[in-house]
Amino acid sequence: MTDENDFDVLVLGGGISGLTTAWQLKTGGASVGLLESAESVGGCTRTERRDGFLLEKGPFNVMVRDPSFEDLLGDFSEDLSIVPASATAKKRYIYRGGRLLAVPTNPVSLMTTPMLSAGAKCRLLSGLVASGRSGDTEATIEQAATRRFGREVADTMISAVISGVFAGDIARLSLPACFPSAGRVDAAARSLLGYGLASAFRSKRDGGARRKRRWRGLVSIDGGLGALTAAIGQRLGDDLMRGTRAEAFRATASGFEVDARCTDGSTRVFRCRRLVLASSAAEAGRLLEPVVPQAQPMTDLIESASLVVLNLGFRKGDIGHPLDGFGFLVPRNEPDFPLMGCLFADSVFPHHAPPENRLLRVFIGGARDPNAITYSDDKLVRTAESALGDLLHVTGHPVLVDVCRYDAAIPQYHVGHAEKIKQLRAAVAQQENLHLVGNYLEGVSLNDCVRLATQTAHGLLRKEHHESITAPSPDSATATHATHRRDSPNGTRDTVDARPLGSPAVRARR
Numbered sequence: 001m002t003d004e005n006d007f008d009v010l011v012l013g014g015g016i017s018g019l020t021t022a023w024q025l026k027t028g029g030a031s032v033g034l035l036e037s038a039e040s041v042g043g044c045t046r047t048e049r050r051d052g053f054l055l056e057k058g059p060f061n062v063m064v065r066d067p068s069f070e071d072l073l074g075d076f077s078e079d080l081s082i083v084p085a086s087a088t089a090k091k092r093y094i095y096r097g098g099r100l101l102a103v104p105t106n107p108v109s110l111m112t113t114p115m116l117s118a119g120a121k122c123r124l125l126s127g128l129v130a131s132g133r134s135g136d137t138e139a140t141i142e143q144a145a146t147r148r149f150g151r152e153v154a155d156t157m158i159s160a161v162i163s164g165v166f167a168g169d170i171a172r173l174s175l176p177a178c179f180p181s182a183g184r185v186d187a188a189a190r191s192l193l194g195y196g197l198a199s200a201f202r203s204k205r206d207g208g209a210r211r212k213r214r215w216r217g218l219v220s221i222d223g224g225l226g227a228l229t230a231a232i233g234q235r236l237g238d239d240l241m242r243g244t245r246a247e248a249f250r251a252t253a254s255g256f257e258v259d260a261r262c263t264d265g266s267t268r269v270f271r272c273r274r275l276v277l278a279s280s281a282a283e284a285g286r287l288l289e290p291v292v293p294q295a296q297p298m299t300d301l302i303e304s305a306s307l308v309v310l311n312l313g314f315r316k317g318d319i320g321h322p323l324d325g326f327g328f329l330v331p332r333n334e335p336d337f338p339l340m341g342c343l344f345a346d347s348v349f350p351h352h353a354p355p356e357n358r359l360l361r362v363f364i365g366g367a368r369d370p371n372a373i374t375y376s377d378d379k380l381v382r383t384a385e386s387a388l389g390d391l392l393h394v395t396g397h398p399v400l401v402d403v404c405r406y407d408a409a410i411p412q413y414h415v416g417h418a419e420k421i422k423q424l425r426a427a428v429a430q431q432e433n434l435h436l437v438g439n440y441l442e443g444v445s446l447n448d449c450v451r452l453a454t455q456t457a458h459g460l461l462r463k464e465h466h467e468s469i470t471a472p473s474p475d476s477a478t479a480t481h482a483t484h485r486r487d488s489p490n491g492t493r494d495t496v497d498a499r500p501l502g503s504p505a506v507r508a509r510r
């Protein structure tokens with residue numbers, strides 16, 4: 001680095017996407033700076049401890065599916081303790097006709113559940129065996145689910161599950177964009193039962209060659225998911241600049257200049273060779289507008305759902321329901337019920353509430369009620385209390401209330417999303433050394449954000465290494481190499497041999 005405002009790579013946005021990108025670059029030997037507009041890191045990921053409760057205001061758990069997330073947790077294993085979800089969490093409820101009905105998990109419970117009519121059950125079973133007729137057009141989740149399992153299953157079970165992930169409308173969400181592997185199976189018009197059996201056989205056959213998973217299923221962290229983002233921020237040290245908002249950037253002969261405004265009102269100009277935008281789609285569009293004018297109309301097309309998360313703590317004796325499960329979700333064929341769903345937080349992670357209390361996490365808004373974030377705290381709490389009262393046999397008022405609003409926070413992968421992202425990426429690629437990460441690109445879950453951020457960082461390290469050996473500088477023979485070992489997504493060991501981006505050779509080219 002030539003001065004404290006110069007970096008090889010600058011990352012704009014300190015949510016999980018930006019933090020992971022910066023962390024991977026730093027461990028790969030890069031000189032990296034991360035600008036975060038807020039005073040704390042984490043973006044959507046917000047945890048607070050209050051009165052013995054552990055309040056997850058944003059994400060609640062992670063389904064660890066990708067080796068890059070395992071590696072990230074592994075990097076912080078000395079600072080953080082991973083907590084698996086309790087066995088109780090396997091039971092899930094759906095709200096139906098004023099009652100909570102357990103989601104069937106085996107053929108017997110499926111045949112006996114009052115959640116579906118006899119006709120719907122037969123249709124669901126035949127849909128599992130039959131090959132689906134899939135057309136050429138990109139299917140919505142509603143179209144694929146109705147074609148495969150029938151209207152009642154789509155309206156009741158599928159709409160509820162999807163609202164728990166995307167807070168969205170299955171009539172508009174794209175199956176291949178939201179769930180790429182399900183989209184591939186559907187497009188191949190294969191029988192789901194046949195596919196399931198073939199996958200089980202393949203996984204048994206390849207079991208020995210696969211990388212051993214350290215964590216399975218849902219996990220959290222002893223101090224909440226905010227402890228992970230805080231730990232990454234801490235290890236980034238002075239490379240993380242909190243309270244520093246990127247206002248604009250421009251391309252220069254040697255890379256980019258970024259104008260930033262700090263919370264104390266001061267301004268700074270940063271210089272970098274490579275720039276990674278790790279904000280929401282809307283903010284990326286705003287920042288890109290002067291440099292890649294075609295980008296903003298594309299990011300404007302990506303809608304995002306708003307929602308409110310209420311954490312409500314109760315005295316144990318004030319809730320008559322055993323809360324024996326993960327929680328419940330509400331299907332779209334229950335339009336008069338005002339909640340999207342409710343998680344039984346301490347049933348999943350007992351450390352989220354003191355022993356004498358229970359903690360409920362209530363969701364209001366999404367496609368069900370897009371205006372919910374404009375309601376007063378009082379109205380939101382009253383709505384939740386009246387909806388939960390009879391359902392969970394609640395006899396007292398909450399002893400703890402926390403209301404957290406998320407405005408346009410969950411990108412909606414509507415039909416055409418993949419094409420929009422393809423065009424956006426093509427436009428951005430015209431600016432060499434400009435990159436995008438974030439939850440509007442290749443998956444909204446923490447796992448997906450970490451996967452994309454890790455791939456992007458490793459790609460940058462490889463690119464840098466390639467450039468440093470194909471464009472030798474006078475001192476390149478003596479410049480040191482950082483060799484960083486990583487497990488690649490396919491489970492094999494992958495060596496990222498990267499010359500430190502701040503090495504003399506790199507500085508000479510600035």
Ligand SMILES: Cc1cc2nc3c(=O)[nH]c(=O)nc-3n(C[C@H](O)[C@H](O)[C@H](O)COP(=O)(O)OP(=O)(O)OC[C@H]3O[C@@H](n4cnc5c(N)ncnc54)[C@H](O)[C@@H]3O)c2cc1C
Nearest residue numbers: 013015016017037043044058059060061246438439445446
């Ligand atoms: C209520 C809720 C519950 C969720 N539950 C789960 C869950 O249980 N499990 C799961 O896997 N996923 C969950 N998700 C999804 C997941 O949490 C998000 O998709 C993910 O955290 C997004 O991370 P990100 O870094 O891409 O974006 P963000 O978290 O939005 O971070 C973007 C960051 O960029 C900063 N920024 C923006 N503009 C600038 C600028 N100009 N200059 C500097 N900084 C800037 C922002 O301040 C912010 O910190 C949930 C999401 C929400 C909203």
